[in-house]
Amino acid sequence: MTHRFTTDGKLDREALAAELRQFLNPLLGHMRLEVSFDVRTQDAVPDDVESPEVVVTFRGRDEELLLERNAELLRALEYITLRGLHLDPHFYDHVRFECADYIAMRIEELKLSAKVAAEQVLTSHLPFKFNPMSPRERRIIHLALKDTPGVRTASEGEGDHRYIVVYPAPSSRDSAAKR
Numbered sequence: 482m483t484h485r486f487t488t489d490g491k492l493d494r495e496a497l498a499a500e501l502r503q504f505l506n507p508l509l510g511h512m513r514l515e516v517s518f519d520v521r522t523q524d525a526v527p528d529d530v531e532s533p534e535v536v537v538t539f540r541g542r543d544e545e546l547l548l549e550r551n552a553e554l555l556r557a558l559e560y561i562t563l564r565g566l567h568l569d570p571h572f573y574d575h576v577r578f579e580c581a582d583y584i585a586m587r588i589e590e591l592k593l594s595a596k597v598a599a600e601q602v603l604t605s606h607l608p609f610k611f612n613p614m615s616p617r618e619r620r621i622i623h624l625a626l627k628d629t630p631g632v633r634t635a636s637e638g639e640g641d642h643r644y645i646v647v648y649p650a651p652s653s654r655d656s657a658a659k660r
Contacts, residue, residue: 516541533577
């Protein structure tokens with residue numbers, strides 16, 4: 482099955498970048514936002530937690546509007562655009578809308594929070610519960626801790642109230658003792 486913007490299961494970055502430009506120009510005009518944008522493509526970094534192949538960067542007088550309330554408008558603009566272009570949801574994580582490095586800083590904040598939570602779990606042997614967050618942010622936490630010995634992660638809750646819990650992982654000694 483062929484999906485729009487994919488070839489042999491890989492994202493056609495150049496085709497997507499061209500469509501993003503065509504979609505965003507009139508949309509931003511209708512929104513009357515005083516921002517310009519740049520679309521660039523890049524190769525994904527295989528072991529990076531969040532390595533987009535297409536980055537749309539916004540600059541301009543209305544940056545603050547895009548970033549208000551935890552970048553709610555920036556995230557909504559990204560969602561509407563990706564849905565409007567009928568991008569396969571499997572590839573949503575391959576695209577990032579960015580403004581004033583807000584998303585990049587948020588990713589680093591999540592990675593640091595994940596490490597701090599893992600250290601706390603390893604020290605206290607008690608689970609650590611994060612506040613509810615978006616699927617993309619939960620994914621970053623899961624990936625940041627996937628190779629951390631002694632802890633495991635799980636998403637819990639329903640809908641917009643889904644959150645991550647970092648649990649102490651059973652040690653191989655514990656498993657052997659149960660046998």
